[in-house]
Amino acid sequence: MLVIKNGCIKTMAGEDIPNGQIIIEEGKIKAVGTGLEIPKDAEIIDANGMLVTPGFVDGHCHIGLFEEGIGFEGEDGNEAVEPITPQLRAIDAINPLDQGFIDAIEGGVTCAVTGPGSANVIGGSFLAMKTYGKRVDDMVIKDPVAMKIAFGENPKRVYDEQHKSPVTRMAIAALLRETLYEAKQYKEDLEASVEDPDKKPDFDLKLEALMPVMRKEIPLKAHAHRTDDIFTALRIAKEFDLDITLDHCTEGHLIADELKSAGKPCFIGPTFGSRVKYELKNKSFETPKILHEAGIKIAIITDSNVIPIQHINMCAGMAVKAGLPEKEAWKAITINPAQITGIADRVGSIEVGKDADIAIFKGNPLLDIDYETVMTIIDGKVVYKNNKF
Structure with a gap:
């Protein structure tokens, strides 16, 4: 189980969620929101100060x-x-x-x-x-x-x-x-x-x-x-x-x-x-x-x-x-x-039941020339990690 927390989540299925959490299980998005109960055995990705978006x-x-x-x-x-x-x-x-x-x-x-x-x-x-x-x-x-x-x-x-x-x-x-x-x-x-x-x-x-x-x-x-x-x-x-x-x-x-x-x-x-x-x-x-x-x-x-x-x-x-x-x-x-x-x-969006295909950015990749891709997740698996973060 994987949990992304503390990032600003751009769900593309409604409003952005500041300081939100995403719970991922078996390659799918199990929960997304704020104040979620995080399983004790989950692997945690702290996205504090970062933008979390659909891939x-x-x-x-x-x-x-x-x-x-x-x-x-x-x-x-x-x-x-x-x-x-x-x-x-x-x-x-x-x-x-x-x-x-x-x-x-x-x-x-x-x-x-x-x-x-x-x-x-x-x-x-x-x-x-x-x-x-x-x-x-x-x-x-x-x-x-x-x-x-x-x-x-x-x-x-x-x-x-x-x-x-x-x-x-x-x-x-x-x-x-x-x-x-x-x-x-x-x-x-x-x-x-x-x-x-x-x-x-x-x-x-x-x-x-x-x-x-x-x-x-x-x-x-x-x-x-x-x-x-x-x-x-x-x-x-x-x-x-x-x-x-x-x-x-x-x-x-x-x-x-x-x-x-x-x-x-x-x-x-x-x-x-x-x-x-x-x-x-x-x-x-x-x-x-x-x-x-x-x-x-x-x-x-x-x-x-x-x-x-x-x-x-x-x-x-x-x-x-x-x-x-x-x-x-x-x-x-x-x-x-x-x-x-x-x-x-x-x-295409971060919603319960969808594939856990997620990108995490430092900065806004549409507006900031110096943005960085911090991490890319496909089917709940981290497939790219920027070693600077």
Whole structure:
């Protein structure tokens, strides 16, 4: 049994608790509050003067699929030889011993939603996982959580270099539609075969992989920076009555009213770094503020390895500097991404019954340049401890 006491607890499930206590048992949060009866045999962590928060949740990254400092040998996020690859699963490419996971836990990131890149029109499925462990199967929270699709420059560039389709935005949309029509028919045939086995379609791995999408069990996860690409993503999702999240959403601030009407959540980022391609020319740290003010649920992401995952707090901090309320910035890297990805029953806040995934900081990691991660706890186990404290 583990007890954290004397810290200011940012629960993300209500008001902060000054000088609070958290009781952890068998990897779960057993109690949180003030004046709790602390078991005599408990291991005590004194967080006096420190901030105790849920572990950060990065709702869109590629950690473990593009390994740190390796190059081709560790690049497993894009099977860029054909544009439609829904059958690919992130779990089969993730190396949990990648340096990126060490960086994550040292930065207080306890959960990563990771998956294929954006070379393909349909890239494969994302999963949600803990950032500590040796075997990815044991680290998974939910698999799959979404199906990656991509619009705009990335698939255009990849397949233009190969002199094959798609090389236009028209072709990207057409290929996606064609595949979704096939998946729709496949689903209808499967349903009809319950009554008439002769109608059962021949097994198709690509279409099978899309069944959770067609049944609205998971959303499409749409890589879309530019306004026209965002609208194409929404148009196709509406056409097929599918759930969708808008990922990157770089120009979302230019169409906030339309996005409010659409009612789809947005993963915003990466906003650090240079404008390495044309569709990033309007990126702004004000995007989270503007979309929040429009009533849209937002999460802030690193797109790691584009931005190192341990700096997700800095991305949120820059959004605060640009006008996003601090409370909303905290939500954007904890409970909001957990809710959007369907894992909030386990992570994203400090509540009784949830996984004991907790970060302890000296200073405020969103506001203080000299903050320190003191300790990171995953499933009730201390997985990182800063030796200075």
